[in-house]
Amino acid sequence: MRLERIKYTELNARQKENFNFQKLSAVLADYGFVTMRLSDDWQGADFIAHHVDGSTFLRVQLKGRLSFYKKYTGKDLWVAFHEGGSWYLYPHDELLGDVLKLTGIGSTVSWSHRGGYSFPRVPQRLQGFLSKYRISGDAHPIAR
Structure with missing residues (x-):
């Protein structure tokens, strides 16, 4: 059997979630x-x-981008997402409180009527703030 690398962009949504779970687990x-x-x-x-x-x-909770949802509040959830070569892992409720103060998402239709908000990319004004939740790792095996 010859192994071939897959193209992430060709995976369906469920396959992408499984792929990202494996990458983050490493x-x-x-x-x-x-x-x-x-x-x-x-x-x-x-x-x-x-x-x-x-x-x-x-x-x-594994997400495709920086996201907040009312349905996650009070559940002691951590949210993980990948952007720009880095993984981020943050406590949902703790960061939500800060993001509501630092941004205008609380007054958006998405937040007020749909119960959630996600950023297509981490905004410049949040990048420094979010840096303490950045994690990185090496998926290579440890040499003996």
Whole structure:
């Protein structure tokens, strides 16, 4: 069998989500996390990240971009997305409070009537603020 790299752009939405879960899992491994994919959005989470300390569990929602939703508030969710070669992992409610203060999303139709808002790209004014949630990792195996 000859393995060939796939083209991400040719994947369907579900395949892209699975692909991104695997990529993010590799990065989270560098931070001591093991991930467990959930078959449905359990309490808003796509997967659980369990830390090697034995006591830290993160319920994570995987998104295609910086996003906030009213339905996620109060659920202790973390949101992960990829942009520009970096992954971001942030506590939804904590960052939502700050973003509502720093931007005008709270007065948009998307937020007020549809219950959510996502940024096509991280706005310049939020890039520095969001940098503390940037994570990076190496998907290469450790040499022995």
